[in-house]
Amino acid sequence: MPRAEKLWITVLALLTSIAPLATDMYLPALPHVVDDLGTTASGVQLTLTAFLVGLAVGQLVIGPLSDARGRRPLLLIGASVCTLAGVAVAFAPSIEFMVGARFVQGFAGAAGIVLARAVIVDRTSGRRTAQLFTLMMAINGVAPVVAPLIGSGLVESIGWRGIFGVLAGLAVLMVVGVLVAVPESLPVERRRSGGLRRTAADIASVLRRGPYLAWTLVLGLSFSTMFAYISGSSFVLQDVLGLSTTGYAAAFAANAGGLVLASLLGARWDADPRLKATIGVAVLVTAAAALLVVVTLAGAPTWPVLALLFLTVASLGLIMGNATALATNHVRDVAGTGSALLGALQFGLGAAVSPLVGSSAAAMAVVMLATAGLAVIALLTARRLDPADAVTTPAAAVV
Template identity: 40%
Template sequence: MPPMIRTALVLGLLSAVSPFAIDMYLPAMPAIESELGAGVSGTQATITAYFLSFGLAQLIYGPLADRFGRKPPIFAGLGIFLVGTVLCAVAPDIRFLIGARFLQGLGGAALMVVPRAIIRDLHTGPEAAKLMAMIMLVIFVSPMLAPLAGSGVIAIGGWRGVFWVIAAASLVSLALLAFAQPETLRPENRAAIEPRALRRNAGILLRDPVFMGLTFVGGLGISSFFVFLTSAPFVYTGTYGLSPTGFSIAFAMNAIGFFAASQAAGPLGERLGMETVVFWATAGFAAVASALVLVVLAGGGSLPVVVGMLFLANAFLGLVIPSTMVMALDPHPEIAGLASSLGGTLQMVAGAVAVTLASPFFDGSVLPMVAAIALCGISAFAVALLVDRSGRRQAV
C-alpha cells in the first residue's frame, strides 16, 4: 500500500471518531428531546456544548503535540473522549448530558488538531491538500453511514445505545493509534512549552492577516455546517415528516457533495492555484446558499429542492475547507501544532457562536436554517475578498 494512502487511511479512521460522535447522534435528537423533556433548544445545546469544548481544547493539544510528539496527546484525548462517551450513555437528564458532551468534546479535539499537524510534518502545499482530501474521503464514511447506523442502533437499544457503540469505536481507535500510526515529530524538532514563546507565537499568528483570513473563511464554512447539523434533524423529521432512517438518507445526500468535491481540492490547487480555488469556491457556496433562501421564500422549498441545492452548496464548501486548512499552516511550519490548534479553536468557537445566534430564530421550519447557512456563506465570501486583497499586497 502506498505510504500516502496508508497514512490517509489511519489518520482518516482516527479523525472519523469525533464526527462519528456527531453524525451517529443526529437521528437520536428528537428521541432525546422527548425522553428527557429538553425541548429543541436544550437538545441543540448538547451539540453546541460539544463544539464549544472541542474548539477551546484545541489550544491545549497543539502545544502538547509540539512538545511531546504527535501520539501522546491523541492517547490522552481518546481517553477523555471515552470517559465522556460513557457518561453520555448513562445521563439521567439533559443537564448531565450537556456536561458529558462538553467532556466528550474536550477529548475529541485532539483528533482534529494533531492529525493536521501530522499532515504538515509530512507534506506542504498541494500535496498536503491531497492528503487532507484523502483523509476526508475516509471520514466521508461517517456522514454516509453513521446516521443510518445510529437509526439502527436506536431501533434496537434506544438513543443510549448510540453512545455505547461510539465508546466501542474509541477503543478500536486506541488500538489503531498504538499499532498503526508512527510518530512523525522527531525529538530534535520538539519545542518546549514556554508561556512567553506561546504568547509570542500566538501573537504572530493573530497578527497574520492571511492566517486569520483563511481560518475564518474555513470557520464560517464550518459554521454553516454546524447550523445544518443542529437544525436538520428537526426540519427533516418535523417539516418534511421523514423517519430517522429517511433523515439519515437525506443527510447522507447532503454530505456526499462535500466529500466528493473535497477530492478535487488538491488537483485543482495544482492546476489553478489554491488561492483561486478558495476564492471561487467560496463565491459559489455563497451564491447557491443565497439562491436557496430566495427559492424557499418563493414557496419552492420542497424536500428534493432543499436537498439538491444543499448538495451543490456543500460541494463548493468541500473545496474550501481542506484548502484553507493547509494554506493557513503552510507559512508556519515551525509552529504547526500551535497554528493548527489556534485555527481550530477559532473555527469551532465561530461555529458554536453561529449555532447560538441562530437558535432563537429556529421554529422547526426550513427558512431559518437556510437563511443562517446563507449568512455564513456571504460572510465567508466577504472575508475571502479581504484575504485575496491582502495576499496581493504581500506579493507586491
C-alpha cells in the same frame, strides 16, 4: 501511494472523524433525547454546542502543548479519555449531565483533530499538503454519509444511549490505530520549550499573520454554514419537509456523499488551491441565497430544498482542505499552535451558530446565508493578503 502511507492517512482520517461521528450519528435520535430527558429542541441542541465548545477549547490547549511535548502521547491520551466520555454520555441521567459529558468528549476528541493536521504539516510540504488534507477529508467524509444511516438504524434497536456506546467503541479503535500506524512526527530537536510564556508568544505570533487568519476565517465561516444545516437538519427535514427517519438519514447521507465526491475531485484536480477554494465559496453563497428564496417565497418545496442543501454541503469539499492547507502553510514553525487556533475558530463558530437555528427552515436559511456571505468577505481578504500562493509550488513529501 505506498501502503504504509495509505494506512497512516486512513488512521488520521479516523482520528478527525470524531466530530462528524459524534454529531451526525445521533442526529436522527434528537427527538428521542428530547422525550427521554424531558427537554426541548433548543436544550438538546446545547449538547451539540457543548461538544463543539469542547472541540474548540481542547484544540487551544492540546495543539500548543504538542509543540512542546510531541504529537503521539497526546493522541493516545485524547482517544482514551474520549472513550470514557462516550460511556458517560450513554448513561446520562439528565440533559445537564449530558451537556457536561459532551463537553469532555469534545475536549478529548480535539486531540485527534488538531494533531492529525499538525502531523500532516510536520511530514509534508507544498502542494502535497493540500492534496493530503483534501484526500483526508474525502476519507473522513464517509463518516457523515454512514453516520446518520447507522444512527437511524441503531436508534430503533438500542436507542440513543446505545449510539454513544458505539461511539465509545470507535474511540477504542482510534487508540489502536495510533499505536499501530502513527509514529511520532515531531523530533525532540524541533520541539519548543519555555512553558506558558513560550505558548503565549507562539499564539501572539500566529495571530499577527494576516494570510493565516484570513484563510482560517474562510474555513471557519464556511464550516459554520454547513453546521447551521447540520444542527437544524433533523427538525427541518423531518418536521417541515415531512421526511421519515429513514428518509432523513438518506437525504443527509446523499449530501455527505456530495462532500466526499467534491473532495475526491478536488484532490485529483492539480490546480491552485486558491482557485479551488474560490469556486467552492462561490457555490456555497449562491446555493445559500437560493435556499433562502425558496424557503421564504416558495413555501419550502421538498426537492428544491434538498437540491440546494446538496450543493451547499458539496461545496465544502473544495473549500475545507484547500483553505486548511493555505492557512497552515503560514505557520509551519508552530504547526500545533496554528492547527489549534484554526480548529478552535472553526468549531467555535460552529458552536455559536447552532443555537440560532432552532427548528425553523427560515432561520436555518438566514444563518446559512449570513455565514456564507461573511466567508466571501474573508476569501477576498485572503486573496489580497496572500497573492503569491506558495502552496502551488510542487514539493516532495517528506513522509
